[in-house]
Amino acid sequence: MRIAVGIKWVPNTQAVRFDPETGTLIRKGIPSIVNPHDLPAIEMALRLRDAVGGEVIAFTMAPPPAVKGLELALGMGVDRAILITDRVFAGADTLATSYVLANAISKVEREYGKVDLVVFGQETIDSSTAHIPGQVASWLDWPYVYYVKDIQVLGDGRIRVVRELEDYIEEYEIELPAVLGIAVRALKPRPVSLYNKLRAKLNKDTIVVWGNSELKLDPRCVGLKGSPTIVAKTIDMPEVPRKKEVYKPRDPRDAARWIVSKIVEDEKLRELLVKKLWGG
Amino acid sequence: MKVDCEKLCPEWPCEQPEEFKNVWVLIEAFEGFISEPSLQMLTSGRKIADKLGEKLVGVLVGYRVSGFAEEIIKHGADEVIVVDDPGLETYYPRVYAHVIVSLARKYKPSVILAPATKRGRELAPYIANTLKAGITADCTDFDVDESTKDVLLIRPPFAAILLAFIKTPFRRPQIGTARPNVFPIPPRDEGRKGEVMYENVDVKLEDKMKLLSRKKLHRAEVGVEKAEVIVSGGRGLGSPEGFKLLENLAELLDGVVGASRKAVDAGWIEEYRQIGQTGRAVKSILYFAIGISGAAQHMIGVREAGRIIAVNIDPEAPIFTQSDYGIIGDYKEIIPALIEELKKLKEEGPKALEKYKST
Numbered sequence: 001m002r003i004a005v006g007i008k009w010v011p012n013t014q015a016v017r018f019d020p021e022t023g024t025l026i027r028k029g030i031p032s033i034v035n036p037h038d039l040p041a042i043e044m045a046l047r048l049r050d051a052v053g054g055e056v057i058a059f060t061m062a063p064p065p066a067v068k069g070l071e072l073a074l075g076m077g078v079d080r081a082i083l084i085t086d087r088v089f090a091g092a093d094t095l096a097t098s099y100v101l102a103n104a105i106s107k108v109e110r111e112y113g114k115v116d117l118v119v120f121g122q123e124t125i126d127s128s129t130a131h132i133p134g135q136v137a138s139w140l141d142w143p144y145v146y147y148v149k150d151i152q153v154l155g156d157g158r159i160r161v162v163r164e165l166e167d168y169i170e171e172y173e174i175e176l177p178a179v180l181g182i183a184v185r186a187l188k189p190r191p192v193s194l195y196n197k198l199r200a201k202l203n204k205d206t207i208v209v210w211g212n213s214e215l216k217l218d219p220r221c222v223g224l225k226g227s228p229t230i231v232a233k234t235i236d237m238p239e240v241p242r243k244k245e246v247y248k249p250r251d252p253r254d255a256a257r258w259i260v261s262k263i264v265e266d267e268k269l270r271e272l273l274v275k276k277l278w279g280g
Numbered sequence: 281m282k283v284d285c286e287k288l289c290p291e292w293p294c295e296q297p298e299e300f301k302n303v304w305v306l307i308e309a310f311e312g313f314i315s316e317p318s319l320q321m322l323t324s325g326r327k328i329a330d331k332l333g334e335k336l337v338g339v340l341v342g343y344r345v346s347g348f349a350e351e352i353i354k355h356g357a358d359e360v361i362v363v364d365d366p367g368l369e370t371y372y373p374r375v376y377a378h379v380i381v382s383l384a385r386k387y388k389p390s391v392i393l394a395p396a397t398k399r400g401r402e403l404a405p406y407i408a409n410t411l412k413a414g415i416t417a418d419c420t421d422f423d424v425d426e427s428t429k430d431v432l433l434i435r436p437p438f439a440a441i442l443l444a445f446i447k448t449p450f451r452r453p454q455i456g457t458a459r460p461n462v463f464p465i466p467p468r469d470e471g472r473k474g475e476v477m478y479e480n481v482d483v484k485l486e487d488k489m490k491l492l493s494r495k496k497l498h499r500a501e502v503g504v505e506k507a508e509v510i511v512s513g514g515r516g517l518g519s520p521e522g523f524k525l526l527e528n529l530a531e532l533l534d535g536v537v538g539a540s541r542k543a544v545d546a547g548w549i550e551e552y553r554q555i556g557q558t559g560r561a562v563k564s565i566l567y568f569a570i571g572i573s574g575a576a577q578h579m580i581g582v583r584e585a586g587r588i589i590a591v592n593i594d595p596e597a598p599i600f601t602q603s604d605y606g607i608i609g610d611y612k613e614i615i616p617a618l619i620e621e622l623k624k625l626k627e628e629g630p631k632a633l634e635k636y637k638s639t
């Protein structure tokens with residue numbers, strides 16, 4: 001099986017802090033990481049390969065520093081990695097990104113052979129649109145499912161997948177090739193191994209770089225030009241007005257009484273409490 | 281604005297924005313139910329349609345769904361387009377998407393809104409891409425640029441810390457989704473009338489994929505989305521036993537237990553209780569945040585909640601500037617005391633409420 005896994009190199013949004021003086025976002029010096037939600041997708045691809053053989057190819061469209069992310073994927077055991085990078089790809093929205101990624105999959109097929117499965121993470125932590133898998137599936141015209149928790153290879157070019165919606169667990173049988181989005185907590189990703197890292201380092205061909213001279217896409221379809229959506233402006237998230245009363249109680253009983261008194265003073269909460277305690 | 285076809289990606293059909301009219305809301309109806317998150321989108325749809333001076337149209341696709349058309353009108357749609365076809369009995373993303381795409385090609389709506397349920401998040405980008413249109417996920421508000429008539433799709437990227445205003449100046453339809461519970465369902469107007477249009481679409485069956493089974497997940501109570509009282513716990517609980525305590529409080533108040541992501545990650549509580557950006561959005565009247573620090577990604581899930589009561593041991597915790605009533609202290613002491621106080625109150629009856637006034 002040849003499995004391609006899409007990953008993204010993202011700013012670690014968990015590390016974002018507000019400047020206490022100005023109340024604005026400190027974005028300088030935020031370290032980048034592999035989108036944590038892509039790690040279960042990598043893990044899923046590796047387990048399938050380990051079970052049935054074949055190769056796993058990690059790919060990302062990103063500026064050159066993202067090679068660090070591909071190295072991490074190689075360290076986890078991915079066989080090959082592709083950095084898709086070009087100035088003309090910059091400023092892409094999800095439509096233009098998915099166009100490049102889908103064309104990269106086609107090039108993978110020309111270079112290395114048929115791709116059976118493309119897996120993606122559930123969503124990125126910086127934009128979290130969850131668009132890319134569906135859009136790539138649309139360009140390729142392959143079947144796809146989202147929120148996949150488990151995959152079983154059936155042989156004869158078919159797989160069985162389990163996916164979880166809000167209130168249902170569903171099981172599908174899918175004819176390959178297909179595109180899947182892997183649920184955030186589907187599997188625990190394996191750590192990077194020194195052996196895999198060294199193996200990747202010794203083999204110079206494990207990371208290839210493709211620009212638009214390789215992909216040969218119409219510049220009108222990629223980057224900012226190929227993006228129907230534009231960001232008109234951004235602002236800091238407006239605050240929700242809250243009362244912000246803070247109380248340091250003398251003892252737990254005092255705390256409990258303060259909370260109940262606040263509920264009783266607030267007409268809506270008082271009504272709610274009466275209903276909940278006495279059903280009236 | 282006139283679109284110059286020469287400058288456009290040749291993969292896209294060249295169309296002028298003024299060819300497109302009306303605001304569509306994709307309505308989910310499965311297994312005999314109409315999904316509330318899709319009715320909630322009628323609130324945003326109404327706002328945009330009024331600002332554009334266009335009609336609000338519900339799009340109802342499925343099998344044995346025609347009966348819901350009136351319901352959509354009563355909740356504010358001017359028209360409903362229905363495709364009721366046995367080929368749509370089982371939901372497959374590509375099959376549903378192709379039906380909606382062919383309707384969109386015929387009617388040319390200027391806007392398509394869809395709920396960002398898991399199915400919606402699966403379906404909407406596929407539809408957008410097939411139409412080669414722009415799409416904006418998880419919007420928290422919509423507006424219209426008066427001068428250009430472009431819809432502004434407002435969403436929080438970057439882990440909910442920023443709000444971005446997205447426009448789609450050259451392409452139509454403009455497609456957007458919003459998470460469940462970000463908007464209310466428009467009030468039902470029993471007398472409201474509207475036109476229902478039945479469409480026949482050539483349904484292309486899914487030949488690469490087959491649903492083998494579907495099991496309803498058994499979940500004890502009302503989901504967090506519908507609860508009036510939510511008692512949420514975070515990493516500050518320190519252990520799964522902490523949640524037992526919160527359960528007692530929730531039970532007393534006929535509420536539901538919720539959680540932060542870190543509590544779910546720790547394995548102390550089920551994933552479907554997670555509230556926030558990657559969890560669910562809630563609109564409870566009362567929300568307890570116990571041992572939760574108040575990260576932006578958690579708080580975005582409680583924007584629509586009524587009053588927030590926070591208990592945190594750290595006086596500097598950001599939650600205190602984002603809640604209504606904050607108590608500094610150890611939850612292990614405060615929650616049992618609160619439970620005891622409420623139990624006593626319950627026994628004493630409503631009259632006992634008087635003694636809490638102006639303390």
Ligand SMILES: Cc1cc2nc3c(=O)[nH]c(=O)nc-3n(C[C@H](O)[C@H](O)[C@H](O)COP(=O)(O)OP(=O)(O)OC[C@H]3O[C@@H](n4cnc5c(N)ncnc54)[C@H](O)[C@@H]3O)c2cc1C
Pocket residue numbers: 013014124125126128439513514515516517539540541542543554555556557558559560570571572573574575576577578591592593594597609610611612
């Ligand atoms: C893209 C993205 C999406 C995310 N989505 C979500 C999401 O959907 N939901 C979500 O919740 N988070 C989400 N997060 C994570 C979020 O950023 C925070 O990490 C998380 O909300 C923190 O959880 P917490 O408040 O439980 O833990 P912490 O931040 O560790 O806070 C624990 C708190 O408990 C207090 N405490 C400790 N002991 C006690 C005690 N004995 N009594 C009382 N208080 C005590 C501490 O003072 C502290 O304030 C997301 C992050 C990213 C980047």
Ligand SMILES: Nc1ncnc2c1ncn2[C@@H]1O[C@H](COP(=O)(O)O)[C@@H](O)[C@H]1O
Pocket residue numbers: 006007008035037038041059060061062094097101119120121122123124127128129130131132133
């Ligand atoms: N630039 C990219 N290159 C490769 N894969 C990507 C890229 N952006 C997003 N993805 C994949 O698509 C998934 C969904 O991303 P998003 O639509 O941005 O939320 C991610 O979890 C990744 O697996």
